[in-house]
Amino acid sequence: MKKNTEEQNQQRLDLILDTAMDLFLQRDIDDVSVMDICQACNITKPTFYKYIDSKERILIHFFNGAVDEMEDLWENLEEPQDHLGRILVMVTNTMKRAEGSKTQLFERYLALCLREHRITERYTSKFVPLIQDEIRQAQKDGQILNLGDPVLVYESLRNLGLGISMRWITSDNAFKLVESYIRIACSFLNVNPEYHSELLARSFGL
């Protein structure tokens, strides 16, 4: 048998992921079987399992996709001096993805991470030191008045995001996740009342 090239493999994996996510968004994830996904992609079950070892694992791929997105986001961020805006755009990326999909899917994803004690890529990506740098700059330029250790300020923003996301899941989508997060994060960062962030206004309507 001819061996698939890396590119073909990647294409097939992408097809499986995209198709599965479409199905998960249309129906309850519990009502979508691996067989359903295979039929929709026109592949066999053994082929499916060559690429992915479970239905839930698809969610890991989907939410980790937020990391790839961050690359583009970072490249295209305007306002290089708007450190506050840059920080908040970057740290809300996964939450935005969660809010744009379905509470149930984000719930399953987080439950899987908790069960497996998995630190996903977004927590170890190369953007972490970049965001910490933005925090340092925002402190220096007087955009934020929380002058704590930037590493720990970043950590608290990240963990606040995790906490609020979990509350959001538990409340079954009873409040606006990103909007609430931004409000609380601004209060924690102690944003200088005289500073106006163009990116915040543009990205979140605030």
Added chain:
Amino acid sequence: MTKKDLLVTIQKTAFDLFNEKGFDAVTVMEICRACDITKPTFYKFASSKGALLLNYYEYLLRTPKEGWNDPVLHGSWWKCVEDMMIYAIDTLIAYGYELAAQLYIYNFHEGETSLFTFQDELIDELARILKNAREEGSVECHEDYRQLALSLIDLMLGYVGFWCLSSGSFDVKERYLYVLRQSCKYRG
């Protein structure tokens, strides 16, 4: 044994079994045998293993009878805030990261008996204490005290959540305490 004592006994026994064997490995039947009760009795007290875990946490949170609103006992109003949050975080850490993770997972499904919403009394109490802490001058936190209390709890649950994800690999209490002070603009 009163009904309440029996419930606490079941919770405590189940908790010890979970710790010993892992949450998934323990069956309801095993818990019943260890407590010398029948299955129907078990279900009179708890709807599932997860509910047991959560109720036990609620019980532990309510246990300190002297309360948190005593600045003489704790040293200052701000120390009341710190002691209350440290108690809440210690209680979760005592679960261990495996069981604490189970607690979160169970919680996702149980909106009405949730880790995030059940502490209404505690949230109100924390808000009142924060107000006093600001008035005594230890912190310059903003003045929507209830909102602040809620976000400090979210922050705490986020810290413990990340601690679970990382298999308990850092000193969650020490970090949280630092960030708690930063977030409230502690002046000490």
